[in-house]
Amino acid sequence: MNLSDPNLLLITGAICMLMSLGLAWLASLILYAKMSSLKKIFPATHQLIRAHIDYMLMFILLVAAFFLQERFEIVLPSWVIVLLCVGSLYNPFGFIILAIKPELANPKTFADKAKTLLGFLPATLGYGYLMIALISTLIG
DSSP states (O other): OOTTOTHHHHHHHHHHHHHHHHHHHHHHHHHTSOOHHHHHHOSOHHHHHHHHHHHHHHHHHHHHHHHHHHHTTOOOOHHHHHHHHHHHHHHHHHHHHHHHOGGGGSOOSHHHHHHHHHTTHHHHHHHHHHHHHHHHHHHO
16 A cells, blocks of 8 residues: 555544544543553543544544545545644644643743644644645535
8 A cells, every 4th residue: 555545544544543442441441440550651531531532533534534535536645645644643642642741731942832833734734735625626
């Protein structure tokens, strides 16, 4: 499979759904089974729930992206497919990091703030490209 294969969107979506399911169980073990050993690793459990929801949203967005490009015969460049996949996996991962190190939720330096904001670029550029291509196709 190459990087221009739209099926990568579905494969990445499936990974996002599996991550979401795993995080739901992890949060449930901490919150309902009261597993203190896991609570020590993930002190900000609410961030795991945010990651769970965000991975599920990324699954939905990736599946929608796949079907939109198929339905409207939009050919996505390989760099857009890579950005969609990387961005969809990376964005929710930040919540997992925050679950482990909650103090990172408030970056102090400009560099730390810039790193956080730059992390949003892959998904923004990938989904932005697809939406502009979709609009162009529909009005073109």
